[in-house]
Amino acid sequence: MEVDFSVYGPAFLNTFQYWYVILPAVILGYVVGAIPGFSAANTIIVLLPATLAMGPEIGMIFMVALYASSRMGAGIPAILVNIPGTAGAAATPLDGYPMSQQGKGPQALAISFTSSCIGGLLTSIVVLFVIQYVVMAVYVLHSVEMIVVMLFGISLIGTIAAKEKLKGLIAGFFGLMIGAIGADHVYATPRGTFGFLELYDKIPLIPALVGLFAISEAFILIERGSIMTKEGQQVMRDAKWSEVFEGVRTTFKRIWHVLWTSIIGLVIGVVPGAGAAIAAFVAYQQSQTYSKTPELYGTGHIEGLIAPESANNGVTAGTLVPLLVIGIPGGATAAIMLVVLTYHGVTVGPDLFIDKPNFAYGAFAAMAVTYIIMIFTIFPLARYMSRVTMVPTMYIIPLIISFTLVGSFVPRAYLFDMYLAIAFGVIGYIARKTGYHVAAILIGVILGPLLEQYFVRALKISQGDIMVIFSSNLGNALWVGLLISLLIPIWKEWQKKRSAQKTALEKGEEAERGGTTE
Amino acid sequence: MAELPNTDGPKKKSTGADLIIPVAAIAFTLYYFSTIWNSPWSAQVSAFFVGGVLMVLCAIYFVIFAMQRKNGEADFSLGKVINPVSVIPKRILLFVLTLAYIFVIDWFGFIITTFTFLSLGMLLLSEGKNKKLILSLSATLAIGGYLLFVVAFQRRFPDGPIEKWLKPFWYSTGIWQ
Numbered sequence: 180m181e182v183d184f185s186v187y188g189p190a191f192l193n194t195f196q197y198w199y200v201i202l203p204a205v206i207l208g209y210v211v212g213a214i215p216g217f218s219a220a221n222t223i224i225v226l227l228p229a230t231l232a233m234g235p236e237i238g239m240i241f242m243v244a245l246y247a248s249s250r251m252g253a254g255i256p257a258i259l260v261n262i263p264g265t266a267g268a269a270a271t272p273l274d275g276y277p278m279s280q281q282g283k284g285p286q287a288l289a290i291s292f293t294s295s296c297i298g299g300l301l302t303s304i305v306v307l308f309v310i311q312y313v314v315m316a317v318y319v320l321h322s323v324e325m326i327v328v329m330l331f332g333i334s335l336i337g338t339i340a341a342k343e344k345l346k347g348l349i350a351g352f353f354g355l356m357i358g359a360i361g362a363d364h365v366y367a368t369p370r371g372t373f374g375f376l377e378l379y380d381k382i383p384l385i386p387a388l389v390g391l392f393a394i395s396e397a398f399i400l401i402e403r404g405s406i407m408t409k410e411g412q413q414v415m416r417d418a419k420w421s422e423v424f425e426g427v428r429t430t431f432k433r434i435w436h437v438l439w440t441s442i443i444g445l446v447i448g449v450v451p452g453a454g455a456a457i458a459a460f461v462a463y464q465q466s467q468t469y470s471k472t473p474e475l476y477g478t479g480h481i482e483g484l485i486a487p488e489s490a491n492n493g494v495t496a497g498t499l500v501p502l503l504v505i506g507i508p509g510g511a512t513a514a515i516m517l518v519v520l521t522y523h524g525v526t527v528g529p530d531l532f533i534d535k536p537n538f539a540y541g542a543f544a545a546m547a548v549t550y551i552i553m554i555f556t557i558f559p560l561a562r563y564m565s566r567v568t569m570v571p572t573m574y575i576i577p578l579i580i581s582f583t584l585v586g587s588f589v590p591r592a593y594l595f596d597m598y599l600a601i602a603f604g605v606i607g608y609i610a611r612k613t614g615y616h617v618a619a620i621l622i623g624v625i626l627g628p629l630l631e632q633y634f635v636r637a638l639k640i641s642q643g644d645i646m647v648i649f650s651s652n653l654g655n656a657l658w659v660g661l662l663i664s665l666l667i668p669i670w671k672e673w674q675k676k677r678s679a680q681k682t683a684l685e686k687g688e689e690a691e692r693g694g695t696t697e
Numbered sequence: 698m699a700e701l702p703n704t705d706g707p708k709k710k711s712t713g714a715d716l717i718i719p720v721a722a723i724a725f726t727l728y729y730f731s732t733i734w735n736s737p738w739s740a741q742v743s744a745f746f747v748g749g750v751l752m753v754l755c756a757i758y759f760v761i762f763a764m765q766r767k768n769g770e771a772d773f774s775l776g777k778v779i780n781p782v783s784v785i786p787k788r789i790l791l792f793v794l795t796l797a798y799i800f801v802i803d804w805f806g807f808i809i810t811t812f813t814f815l816s817l818g819m820l821l822l823s824e825g826k827n828k829k830l831i832l833s834l835s836a837t838l839a840i841g842g843y844l845l846f847v848v849a850f851q852r853r854f855p856d857g858p859i860e861k862w863l864k865p866f867w868y869s870t871g872i873w874q
Contacts, residue, residue, distance in 0.1 A: 228846040228850060228852040228854075229845065229846060229850050229852075231852070232846075232850035232851065232852055233850075345754065345757060345758055345761070346715075346718075346758075348754050349718060349719055349722060349751065349754050349755060349758060350718070352722075352747060352750055352751040352754060353718065353721075353722040353725075353751060355747045355751075356722065356725060356726055356729060356744070356747055356748055356751055357725070359729065359743060359744050359747065360729075363736065363737075363739060363740035364739070365737065365739045365740070366736070366737050366739070366740060368733070368736045368737070368740045369732065370729060370732050370733050370736070370740060370744065371725070371728065371729040371732055371733075372732070394795075398788060398791070398792070401784050401787055401788055401791065401822065402781055402784055571823075572822070573819055573822035573823045574819055574831075574834065576791070576818065576822060577791075577814060577815045577818030577819050577822070578815065578838060580791075580795055580798075580814075580818070581798065581811050581814050581815060581818075582842060584795070584798065584799065585802075585807060585811070585842075585846075585854055585855075588853075588854070588855065589852050589853060589854070592853045594799065594802075594803055594855075597799045597802075598799060601795065601796065601799070606718075606721075608778075609714075609717050609718060609778055610718055612714065612777050612778045613714050613715045613717065613718060613777050613778065614715070615718045627747070630743055630747070631742075631743035631744075634742050634743040634746070635739050635742065635743070638738075638739075638742060643738065645742075
């Protein structure tokens with residue numbers, strides 16, 4: 180396969196034609212990103228009936244635009260009232276909120292929006308030019324290697340995204356087990372179906388994602404009566420245009436900082452499960468490490484706001500890489516995108532870049548175009564859009580439940596699928612409340628049938644010899660990598676515990692000595 | 698209202714609530730194994746591999762939990778899932794309302810059922826305040842949802858008396874072919 184740069188022009192031009200899809204998606208993305216608990220993932224689920232009706236190309240452009248803009252919107256409540264709109268904006272309040280408290284709210288918003296747009300645009304363009312080489316590398320992966328890649332993906336999601344690694348792994352493998360429900364490919368033997376005919380054709384993905392994400396989230400949102408305080412609203416009412424201009428100018432003065440922190444986001448975004456939250460904190464920490472004024476971080480420092488915002492927007496392009504190249508979604512929104520693409524019959528993988536280059540490259544082009552369009556919205560947004568954060572949860576919760584449940588009915592027109600969504604909602608609710616990662620469960624459900632497919636294919640080639648999974652050099656290298664990735668966090672945790680115990684012991688001895696002296 | 702013991706305190710690390718997912722995972726895995734016990738190898742291989750790993754992971758978790766329990770760092774309370782206690786009645790009622798929504802939507806269709814569900818759900822969560830706003834908002838959302846998803850995007854939503862009555866109209870206007 181040769182690198183063909185001629186695909187970029189048509190991909191870009193083609194995407195610009197869909198400005199009428201991108202613009203409403205961008206505005207919607209700002210709104211949902213700014214409302215904590217109403218993420219891009221949930222919005223795509225609420226709008227599933229529309230997304231499924233759009234066709235794969237427009238649907239993808241819509242989802243990408245919504246995803247990118249919601250990432251930017253999440254910074255609004257993080258800066259104004261110290262509540263991140265999504266987990267990806269968790270590092271934003273560290274310096275954004277102190278700025279807001281110092282009366283620099285509009286300036287902080289302008290800095291956040293400008294670094295988000297530039298960071299996101301730059302990384303989408305980088306990916307667009309690098310992705311062909313990634314695709315070529317993926318062609319060396321066969322069924323044996325793909326088994327390890329899938330297990331690698333689920334383990335990374337489990338261990339990196341979840342707070343407790345063991346719980347993350349349990350969630351991922353539980354998802355893989357649920358994904359194995361249905362009749363087997365060769366003899367059509369029903370497996371784990373609880374006698375329901377509706378489950379013979381495996382677990383339908385849309386009810387699973389509706390339940391795990393939307394329904395469970397709605398039942399948790401009940402705990403929060405209202406999202407925003409009055410103090411944040413007041414900051415926005417007092418805003419002046421000059422403050423917004425000042426914020427944009429300040430960011431452009433630190434363009435180099437925006438560039439390298441967004442690249443950190445891109446690299447972390449490619450790792451399945453790592454996500455925007457990790458990227459934002461890593462970028463913040465790196466920015467502080469290499470800063471000439473590290474002591475100012477946490478007090479309303481401009482670079483402390485630029486770093487997480489550039490990085491979490493750099494993640495958006497990175498997340499699409501494993502999704503489109505090997506079919507492993509890097510996070511919740513990517514998993515939902517995969518469900519929608521699967522519904523449309525789009526097979527993700529390296530062949531997508533050859534068979535449908537306009538679609539594959541178009542996804543990244545759409546992201547770049549979205550960020551270009553978003554640049555023009557910075558000024559009005561910094562002044563007016565943040566008012567959407569005032570929507571009370573009592574109106575949002577019933578809306579999420581009813582529209583997503585009906586969305587789960589749409590693909591097959593079975594009432595059973597709505598009950599199934601409720602069942603997944605219960606699993607999702609318990610998982611969220613007890614620290615098991617719901618995205619890991621969903622990605623497991625998605626990868627379950629694929630893993631089985633590769634297993635059966637590999638065993639057929641080897642005539643039933645299970646040792647085939649250790650027969651390839653690349654596969655073995657991946658197995659070692661998988662083992663190391665699982666053992667390193669355990670070793671680090673053990674070391675941390677040991678040093679904490681040692682410190683406690685030393686303190687105890689010192690106190691004892693002090694007591695004896697007295 | 699008194700809250701159940703919170704599990705996020707500094708000493709109590711794990712609780713009974715944390716065991717729900719691993720116990721459910723093991724129960725489901727064993728059930729799954731029972732359905733493939735006499736199946737050909739192609740139907741078994743992946744499940745035995747994944748299920749085996751899952752059971753090992755859950756066993757490790759149980760051992761860690763038992764050790765924490767021995768050191769007084771874990772208990773069997775379900776507080777994590779239930780807390781805060783003050784919203785339990787709302788949560789239960791909304792869950793019942795959600796089940797009822799699915800149960801009746803096949804007879805009454807999207808518009809009537811969604812309007813009723815949204816109104817009752819919002820009234821429940823707002824504790825009966827803003828009745829006029831809630832009713833008008835519910836009506837707008839139910840009708841708006843129908844116009845957007847069913848009329849414009851022609852998606853299959855459950856049909857009720859209103860939808861059946863409106864169907865000939867959409868065909869007569871040429872919006873539906």
